[in-house]
Amino acid sequence: xxxxxxxxxxxxxxxxxxxxxxxxxxxxxxxxxxxxxxxxxxxxxxxxxxxxxxxxxxxxxxxxxxxxxxxxxxxxxxxxxxxxxxxxxxxxxxxxxxxxxxxxxxxxxxxxxxxxxxxxxxxxxxxxxxxxxxxxxxxxxxxxxxxxxxxxxxxxxxxxxxxxxxxxxxxxxxxxxxxxxxxxxxxxxxxxxxxxxxxxxxxxxxxxxxxxxxxxxxxxxxxxxxxxxxxxxxxxxxxxxxxxxxxxxxxxxxxxxxxxxxxxxxxxxxxxxxxxxxxxxxxxxxxxxxxxxxxxxxxxxxxxxxxxxxxxxxxxxxxxxxxxxxxxxxxxxxxxxxxxxxxxxxxxxxxxxxxxxxxxxxxxxxxxxxxxxxxxxxxxxxxxxxxxxxxxxxxxxxxxxxxxxxxxxxxxxxxxxxxxxxxxxxxxxxxxxxxxxxxxxxxxxxxxxxxxxxxxxxxxxxxxxxxxxxxxxxxxxxxxxxxxxxxxxxxxxxxxxxxxxxxxxxxxxxxxxxxxxxxxxxxxxxxxxxxxxxxx
Ligand SMILES: Cc1cc2nc3c(=O)[nH]c(=O)nc-3n(C[C@H](O)[C@H](O)[C@H](O)COP(=O)(O)OP(=O)(O)OC[C@H]3O[C@@H](n4cnc5c(N)ncnc54)[C@H](O)[C@@H]3O)c2cc1C
Numbered sequence: 179x180x181x182x183x184x185x186x187x188x189x190x191x192x193x194x195x196x197x198x199x200x201x202x203x204x205x206x207x208x209x210x211x212x213x214x215x216x217x218x219x220x221x222x223x224x225x226x227x228x229x230x231x232x233x234x235x236x237x238x239x240x241x242x243x244x245x246x247x248x249x250x251x252x253x254x255x256x257x258x259x260x261x262x263x264x265x266x267x268x269x270x271x272x273x274x275x276x277x278x279x280x281x282x283x284x285x286x287x288x289x290x291x292x293x294x295x296x297x298x299x300x301x302x303x304x305x306x307x308x309x310x311x312x313x314x315x316x317x318x319x320x321x322x323x324x325x326x327x328x329x330x331x332x333x334x335x336x337x338x339x340x341x342x343x344x345x346x347x348x349x350x351x352x353x354x355x356x357x358x359x360x361x362x363x364x365x366x367x368x369x370x371x372x373x374x375x376x377x378x379x380x381x382x383x384x385x386x387x388x389x390x391x392x393x394x395x396x397x398x399x400x401x402x403x404x405x406x407x408x409x410x411x412x413x414x415x416x417x418x419x420x421x422x423x424x425x426x427x428x429x430x431x432x433x434x435x436x437x438x439x440x441x442x443x444x445x446x447x448x449x450x451x452x453x454x455x456x457x458x459x460x461x462x463x464x465x466x467x468x469x470x471x472x473x474x475x476x477x478x479x480x481x482x483x484x485x486x487x488x489x490x491x492x493x494x495x496x497x498x499x500x501x502x503x504x505x506x507x508x509x510x511x512x513x514x515x516x517x518x519x520x521x522x523x524x525x526x527x528x529x530x531x532x533x534x535x536x537x538x539x540x541x542x543x544x545x546x547x548x549x550x551x552x553x554x555x556x557x558x559x560x561x562x563x564x565x566x567x568x569x570x571x572x573x574x575x576x577x578x579x580x581x582x583x584x585x586x587x588x589x590x591x592x593x594x595x596x597x598x599x600x601x602x603x604x605x606x607x608x609x610x611x612x613x614x615x616x617x618x619x620x621x622x623x624x625x626x627x628x629x630x631x632x633x634x635x636x637x638x639x640x641x642x643x644x645x646x647x648x649x650x651x652x653x654x655x656x657x658x659x660x661x662x663x664x665x666x667x668x669x670x671x672x673x674x675x676x677x678x679x680x681x682x683x684x685x686x687x688x689x690x691x692x693x694x695x696x697x698x699x700x701x702x703x704x705x706x707x708x709x710x711x712x713x714x
Contacts, residue, residue, distance in 0.1 A: 186338050619639070
């Protein structure tokens with residue numbers, strides 16, 4: 179076997195998957211048909227759930243250094259400033275990163291690429307997957323090499339992180355139902371001055387559509403996104419200059435574009451693959467789902483796909499879980515993609531629909547309603563949970579098991595384990611539990627009852643125990659998350675709750691691992707378990 183995992187595509191999804199596999203001791207081969215990293219910024223927004231993962235990877239400081247925190251969204255309707263919505267700490271108390279980070283996709287790819295290099299893996303550029311054949315125990319892939327020659331590579335698994343036109347998806351015969359939107363988007367990285375509030379997101383709503391201005395690095399740097407007027411839609415040699423009068427007609431002549439560093443038009447589709455896996459091949463990111471850029475979810479969703487698959491693939495490759503665990507990748511991520519298609523489509527229709535009612539709604543109502551809603555704490559919370567992706571949950575997954583007895587409103591299996599700041603030692607300082615959870619292992623968090631000592635674990639290195647001491651400060655923080663009294667949570671490596679219950683008895687965690695065929699050591703047949711008797 180040449181490699182355990184052949185990753186096709188070194189965009190954000192492929193780079194995330196390669197990093198996560200390396201962090202878990204699996205060395206992948208990662209190829210890309212391009213000659214080097216993308217130079218275009220494309221995606222601009224990094225959401226809280228992605229930042230939580232970046233912090234586990236040790237790249238969050240770099241991301242913060244290069245990016246800018248989104249502090250507010252300014253709503254403009256028919257050229258008039260109608261609202262400023264502060265969003266700087268919109269997710270306060272819900273995530274260590276309660277904001278949106280403006281950081282171009284090129285920077286995200288650079289940071290993840292550098293991290294991967296530090297871990298000892300280089301992307302093989304100018305290398306294209308042209309064909310593969312699935313065998314019972316591996317995949318034979320044909321690669322076109324930089325010198326034009328070909329090479330056969332055998333891989334135990336193939337991960338298609340190869341974008342919207344995914345050859346892995348096509349060669350696997352996985353259909354990609356959906357449709358293109360009739361509208362053509364444009365995107366331009368410009369240097370501009372005008373009415374825009376500096377350093378903040380500016381959303382201009384017109385009767386005919388919208389323009390978004392994202393602040394970019396550099397003096398007067400603005401990313402402009404909008405929809406091409408129909409009459410310009412089919413022009414092959416279209417330049418940004420041709421669009422300027424149109425934008426100025428709506429925004430006023432004080433909007434001056436001094437330069438344009440990148441201009442591109444693209445037709446978007448809303449599609450989700452009917453399956454995310456064909457035997458030994460997986461598809462992730464844009465290969466599995468594409469949708470409108472409303473809410474800036476595309477890149478972030480691909481990164482979550484990779485984070486979901488990586489720990490499962492690593493356990494299976496290391497012989498610590500049966501291959502059945504890999505079925506849960508599609509079971510968990512496909513519904514997420516389908517829901518996302520629905521929400522982004524509804525949001526998109528709201529800003530592009532072309533009838534008098536929609537125009538009225540866009541220019542008279544939308545900005546005011548959004549601004550009003552964002553003054554209501556509950557609405558801010560819901561908006562943050564949705565956009566930041568921390569609200570994604572897998573309650574229906576076969577990996578999610580909630581035992582009886584937890585109070586109403588408490589986190590349950592399938593939820594992302596909440597961000598909690600607790601005293602982790604009796605009388606000690608308040609610490610960030612999220613930072614303590616090791617995302618290369620399962621974590622057992624035990625409250626209100628004795629917990630097994632670390633050394634009492636049956637097959638320890640796959641499981642860490644965090645015993646939360648009884649303390650008034652802890653009780654307050656836990657009550658905020660609706661956790662009262664006795665409880666325990668088995669947290670998966672990707673931060674989701676696998677098993678939740680009240681009384682931790684000796685067999686319950688062992689049974690969970692046994693049911694899901696997760697083992698303490700390679701091929702031991704012995705499930706990860708706790709020796710509760712005599713512990714604590
Ligand atoms: C203008 C624009 C703005 C966007 N804005 C946002 C935003 O604000 N927020 C957001 O979250 N998302 C945004 N997106 C979407 C985002 O860019 C994509 O979701 C993201 O690039 C998907 O990453 P990926 O790694 O899955 O695929 P890609 O980035 O498309 O990477 C796929 C890679 O696979 C390689 N490849 C393909 N075929 C082969 C082959 N046969 N062999 C080897 N390599 C191959 C390609 O060369 C490519 O490098 C935007 C997209 C566009 C176009």
